[in-house]
Amino acid sequence: MGMGVIETTKKRAQAVETAVELPRELPVGQILDGDCIAAMKRLPTASVDLVFADPPYNLQLGGDLNRPDGSHVDAVTDDWDRFDSFQTYDAFTKAWLAEAKRVLKPDGALWVIGSYHNIFRVGAILQDLGFWILNDVVWRKANPMPNFRGTRFTNAHETLIWASQGEKAKYHFNYRAMKTLNDELQMRSDWVLPICGGQERLKEGGTKVHPTQKPEALLYRVLLSTTERGDVVLDPFFGTGTTGAVAKRLGRQWIGCERDSIYRGAALKRIEKELPLDESALTTMQAGRSAPKVAFGALVENGYITPGTQLFDKQRRWLATVRADGSLMCGKQAGSIHGLGKDLQGAPSCNGWTFWHYEVDGDVKPIDAARQVYLLAVED
Amino acid sequence: MGMGVIETTKKRAQAVETAVELPRELPVGQILDGDCIAAMKRLPTASVDLVFADPPYNLQLGGDLNRPDGSHVDAVTDDWDRFDSFQTYDAFTKAWLAEAKRVLKPDGALWVIGSYHNIFRVGAILQDLGFWILNDVVWRKANPMPNFRGTRFTNAHETLIWASQGEKAKYHFNYRAMKTLNDELQMRSDWVLPICGGQERLKEGGTKVHPTQKPEALLYRVLLSTTERGDVVLDPFFGTGTTGAVAKRLGRQWIGCERDSIYRGAALKRIEKELPLDESALTTMQAGRSAPKVAFGALVENGYITPGTQLFDKQRRWLATVRADGSLMCGKQAGSIHGLGKDLQGAPSCNGWTFWHYEVDGDVKPIDAARQVYLLAVED
DNA sequence: AAATGACCTGAATCCAACA
DNA sequence: ATGTTGGATTCAGGTCATT
Numbered sequence: 001m002g003m004g005v006i007e008t009t010k011k012r013a014q015a016v017e018t019a020v021e022l023p024r025e026l027p028v029g030q031i032l033d034g035d036c037i038a039a040m041k042r043l044p045t046a047s048v049d050l051v052f053a054d055p056p057y058n059l060q061l062g063g064d065l066n067r068p069d070g071s072h073v074d075a076v077t078d079d080w081d082r083f084d085s086f087q088t089y090d091a092f093t094k095a096w097l098a099e100a101k102r103v104l105k106p107d108g109a110l111w112v113i114g115s116y117h118n119i120f121r122v123g124a125i126l127q128d129l130g131f132w133i134l135n136d137v138v139w140r141k142a143n144p145m146p147n148f149r150g151t152r153f154t155n156a157h158e159t160l161i162w163a164s165q166g167e168k169a170k171y172h173f174n175y176r177a178m179k180t181l182n183d184e185l186q187m188r189s190d191w192v193l194p195i196c197g198g199q200e201r202l203k204e205g206g207t208k209v210h211p212t213q214k215p216e217a218l219l220y221r222v223l224l225s226t227t228e229r230g231d232v233v234l235d236p237f238f239g240t241g242t243t244g245a246v247a248k249r250l251g252r253q254w255i256g257c258e259r260d261s262i263y264r265g266a267a268l269k270r271i272e273k274e275l276p277l278d279e280s281a282l283t284t285m286q287a288g289r290s291a292p293k294v295a296f297g298a299l300v301e302n303g304y305i306t307p308g309t310q311l312f313d314k315q316r317r318w319l320a321t322v323r324a325d326g327s328l329m330c331g332k333q334a335g336s337i338h339g340l341g342k343d344l345q346g347a348p349s350c351n352g353w354t355f356w357h358y359e360v361d362g363d364v365k366p367i368d369a370a371r372q373v374y375l376l377a378v379e380d
Numbered sequence: 381m382g383m384g385v386i387e388t389t390k391k392r393a394q395a396v397e398t399a400v401e402l403p404r405e406l407p408v409g410q411i412l413d414g415d416c417i418a419a420m421k422r423l424p425t426a427s428v429d430l431v432f433a434d435p436p437y438n439l440q441l442g443g444d445l446n447r448p449d450g451s452h453v454d455a456v457t458d459d460w461d462r463f464d465s466f467q468t469y470d471a472f473t474k475a476w477l478a479e480a481k482r483v484l485k486p487d488g489a490l491w492v493i494g495s496y497h498n499i500f501r502v503g504a505i506l507q508d509l510g511f512w513i514l515n516d517v518v519w520r521k522a523n524p525m526p527n528f529r530g531t532r533f534t535n536a537h538e539t540l541i542w543a544s545q546g547e548k549a550k551y552h553f554n555y556r557a558m559k560t561l562n563d564e565l566q567m568r569s570d571w572v573l574p575i576c577g578g579q580e581r582l583k584e585g586g587t588k589v590h591p592t593q594k595p596e597a598l599l600y601r602v603l604l605s606t607t608e609r610g611d612v613v614l615d616p617f618f619g620t621g622t623t624g625a626v627a628k629r630l631g632r633q634w635i636g637c638e639r640d641s642i643y644r645g646a647a648l649k650r651i652e653k654e655l656p657l658d659e660s661a662l663t664t665m666q667a668g669r670s671a672p673k674v675a676f677g678a679l680v681e682n683g684y685i686t687p688g689t690q691l692f693d694k695q696r697r698w699l700a701t702v703r704a705d706g707s708l709m710c711g712k713q714a715g716s717i718h719g720l721g722k723d724l725q726g727a728p729s730c731n732g733w734t735f736w737h738y739e740v741d742g743d744v745k746p747i748d749a750a751r752q753v754y755l756l757a758v759e760d
Numbered sequence: 761a762a763a764t765g766a767c768c769t770g771a772a773t774c775c776a777a778c779a
Numbered sequence: 780a781t782g783t784t785g786g787a788t789t790c791a792g793g794t795c796a797t798t
Contacts, residue, residue: 086507116516116541120503127466127500133773135533136496138518140570147566150555153515153605156568159539161496167773175530175788186527186789188536190520190570225533295785338786347450351787440773447769448788456771497773521770523791529774530788538771575770578793592771 028232028253031244031264036236036257040099048255049172049231051100052111052222052243054214055093057118089118093125096236101129103234107170111222113139113160113214123161131163134171135189139218142194162226171226178225187225193217202240202266209266210240219246227252229282241267248274251282294371296337296352297326304370311337311356311367318344320356328356337367408612408633411624411644416616416637420479428635429552429611431480432491432602432623434594436461437498438469447528456591460640466501473498473505476616481509483614487550489514491602493540493594503541511543514551515569519598522574542606551606557705558605560716561677567605573597573682582620582646589646590620597681599626604704607632609662621647628654630704631662660701660709661687676717676732676747677706684750691717691736691747698724700736708736717747 026047032039100110110131112122127133137160144156164171178187196215201208219242227233229251235243238256240263247254248271258264299305300322307324320330320340328340335343337352353368360369406427412419439461445453463469480490490511492502507513517540524536544551558567576595581588599622607613609631615623618636620643627634628651638644679685680702689702700710700720708720715723717732733748740749 116503116513119516120500120507120541123496123500124504133496135535136499136539137533138520138537138570140518140520144568150559150566151553153517153542153558154566154568155515157516157518157570159516161500162533170776173531178533179530186530186534188524188534190518190537336785339784345450348444348446349786349788350450351448353786354788437771438773439771441771442773445772445774446788449767451768453772453774454769461771495771495773497771521791523770525770525772526789526791527772527774528789531774532772534790535772574792577770577791581770588770 026232026253026255028255031238031241031256031258031267033261033264034257034259036259037095037099039257040096040103040234040236043103043234043255045102046105046108047232048103048234049105049108050111050223050227050233051104051108052219052233052235053096053100054113054212054235054237054239055096055118055122056237057115057212086121090121090125093118093122094129097122097126097129097131100234100236101131101165104165106165107172108165109134109171109226110163111160111226112163113158113218115155115158119159119161126161126163130166132165132167132169134162134164134173136161138190140190140192142192143197144195160222172228174225174228178221181221181224191218191221193221196242202270204266210263213240214242216242216246219243220250223247223250223252238267239263241271244271245274249277251276294374295326296367299367299370299374300324300326302374304374305358305367309358311358313341313355314357406612406633406635408635411618411621411636411638411647413641413644414637414639416639417475417479419637420476420483420614420616423483423614423635425482426485426488427612428483428614429485429488430491430603430607430613431484431488432599432613432615433476433480434493434592434615434617434619435473435476435498435502436463436617437495438463439495439497445528453525453528454591458591469498470501470505473502474509477502477506477509477511480614480616481511481545484545486545487552488545489551489606490543491540491606492543493519493538493598495535495538499539499541506541506543510546512545512547512549514542514544514553516541518570520570520572522572523577524575540602552608554605554608554705558601560705560707561601561604561675561681563675563677564716571598571601573601576622582650584646590643593620594622596622596626597683599623600630600681603627603630603632618647619643621651624651625654628656631656657687657704661703663703663709663714675706676751679747679750679754680704680706682754684754685738685747689738691738693721693735694737694744 026043032042104110110126112126114122123133123136139158139160141156141158144154147154179185181187193215194217196213200216201213203209223233223246230253232253232255233243233247234255236257238244238258241256244254244256244267256267258267300307305322307322309322311320311322311328312318318330320328323329323334327334328337330340330344333340333343337356338350341350341352341355342348353371354366356367357364358367406423412422439456441455441457445455447453463472484490490506492506494502503513503516519538519540521536521538524534527534559565561567573595574597576593580596581593583589603613603626610633612633612635613623613627614635616637618624618638621636624634624636624647636647638647680687685702687702687704691700691702691708692698698710700708703709703714706716707714708717710720710724713720713723717736718730721730721732721735722728733751734746736747737744738747
């Protein structure tokens with residue numbers, strides 16, 4: 001697979017050098033120096049599982065922004081400069097998003113965080129590039145900075161976008177882990193988390209090392225929800241390495257890009273100290289579909305449900321008989337627990353495990369109860 | 381001031397006709413028929429104080445969706461939400477936003493609501509047109525529809541953008557009213573409100589009249605925060621007239637655009653029944669005050685206590701009127717439920733929840749009773 | 761009457777592994 | 780590619796009938 005780098009004659013010599021320094025193996029556990037676009041160009045196509053990006057929010061803070069012709073952008077006051085700077089920001093955004101898309105595996109995903117200053121541009125551009133938005137997630141800050149002048153609403157949130165490679169692309173979502181994390185309710189698109197402060201906030205001589213250090217809890221949720229253990233996570237705007245620290249803790253591999261040597265030093269020191277969680281802690285709740293599947297026939301086979309047992313729906317509209325092969329019969333109709341339930345109701349689908357019930361010791365229980373008992377017995 | 385219409389010789393005759401039917405006076409209290417872009421072109425430049433827009437979201441839904449119990453989800457599949465491509469949607473968005481900008485006064489403002497399907501494109505385009513984003517506001521739905529297949533995070537919010545005419549433009553923000561409404565805390569950029577249902581939801585023969593009717597509490601907060609009494613509010617996507625109904629209630633003037641005659645009919649009927657709040661209820665807090673603990677304003681906003689309601693102490697020594705922002709007025713004195721109670725009694729402190737009473741169905745109850753009802757409804 | 765429970769619904773880009 | 784099949788999947792609030 002090619003590197004996707006546009007090779008001009010000028011750049012070719014450099015590319016050869018790079019090939020010596022960075023062979024095909026991914027530079028996991030490393031912070032790549034320099035501009036993130038150039039750094040990403042040195043990574044192989046379709047090689048990382050997740051990109052998490054916290055790009056500069058505007059031109060004033062993003063000192064690495066230049067016009068396409070290379071000239072530097074400074075004052076952003078009048079209308080012309082505003083227009084010019086939006087254009088410049090868009091070009092920069094398009095460039096790094098395109099590289100991120102190339103580097104991602106087909107079933108990889110992208111997270112970007114931003115505020116109203118930049119997130120609308122970022123969102124529109126990633127849609128234009130073919131990314132498919134899966135959710136926008138609101139980080140609701142538990143303790144935001146107040147609006148001191150009383151001129152607007154307290155800016156109390158930031159927005160994250162989660163996107164796959166395209167409309168039909170696969171992606172990973174640990175639904176069950178999120179539901180468990182959220183007290184057995186589906187995790188919503190609004191996350192209430194405190195801002196980064198206290199012991200977690202990196203400081204040097206009393207002043208914060210990085211102006212926009214993100215809370216680890218935010219990365220924890222991002223990585224736990226959309227990566228698996230061992231996955232490679234790329235952060236093009238690594239800063240002080242929150243992504244790397246949480247990735248290491250959660251048993252994920254990481255790659256960073258960062259042009260500021262002070263941030264790089266702080267990040268490496270920080271990640272060095274981080275301890276990975278141990279095996280047992282990293283085992284999360286599994287979704288039903290990756291849990292061992294149980295055929296209804298196995299319950300019959302093993303005597304948990306006897307052939308001839310009468311099953312019925314909760315309203316007792318239909319009565320079916322269990323046959324020796326685990327199929328059901330109701331009148332002249334027969335089929336699997338799911339298929340028969342579907343046909344009888346004329347529904348598009350049916351979960352037979354919760355639809356069919358049976359009597360046991362005078363109680364009415366869904367047949368799923370028998371499956372639970374069976375699973376407990378088999379697990380040992 | 382000109383009409384801003386590009387006058388070709390063909391259109392001139394029509395323009396004269398229009399001038400007869402729609403003279404310089406704004407068509408306040410009217411719903412303009414037809415496409416909103418064409419309708420807005422008939423309005424004078426710099427004539428309205430606020431635009432609130434709930435444009436099509438371009439949902440791009442796939443096949444059918446069923447709940448786990450097999451029931452069918454009634455999706456938004458209306459023609460008005462279908463666009464060929466992002467390009468088509470962008471062109472449409474740019475056209476109506478440009479008209480909105482022309483029609484707005486120099487110190488006017490724009491609100492747009494959307495979801496991740498469209499809001500990034502809308503936000504980027506309005507920035508390109510020179511609008512200056514003041515806040516993005518998140519409507520956190522108290523009761524969103526779950527993600528039935530467990531494939532993503534529950535899509536539990538929508539996003540509003542509030543923008544002025546430009547970076548240097550003036551705009552209106554009723555900081556004090558918002559702070560009072562939010563229990564003496566600055567109003568944040570995330571608003572928790574239930575979706576529109578129950579009695580508020582317009583129905584005809586048991587089915588909803590409009591698939592995406594917005595809750596009145598949302599418009600209440602928008603109009604109270606960024607308009608003054610008598611201001612003209614334009615809604616280019618009027619639908620069933622939530623904007624008009626709340627505007628009338630709050631003593632604002634309104635203009636709507638709507639091409640569907642069924643929606644227009646329902647909106648006119650609805651607004652007809654709406655009663656404006658009286659003078660005293662509409663006077664909101666202008667000066668600072670300290671106190672309460674639970675937001676009395678939330679009860680007002682959500683209709684548990686109507687602005688204009690008369691409150692009194694148990695001995696009926698004082699009579700106070702509830703105002704739109706949740707403050708009380710008694711004679712010339714005004715304040716929060718606690719502060720005013722304290723001042724009137726000359727006491728060091730006062731628990732407004734137990735001090736103030738109101739009549740409901742002939743019974744006299746402390747306002748704390750309304751809080752209890754509200755808490756039961758809101759609690760999670 | 762108050763409490764309980766069944767049933768319905770809401771701006772939704774909603775499956776995966778086979779043959 | 781495309782169709783088929785197995786089987787996994789929901790929260791809050793309102794309405795209305797029943798206890």
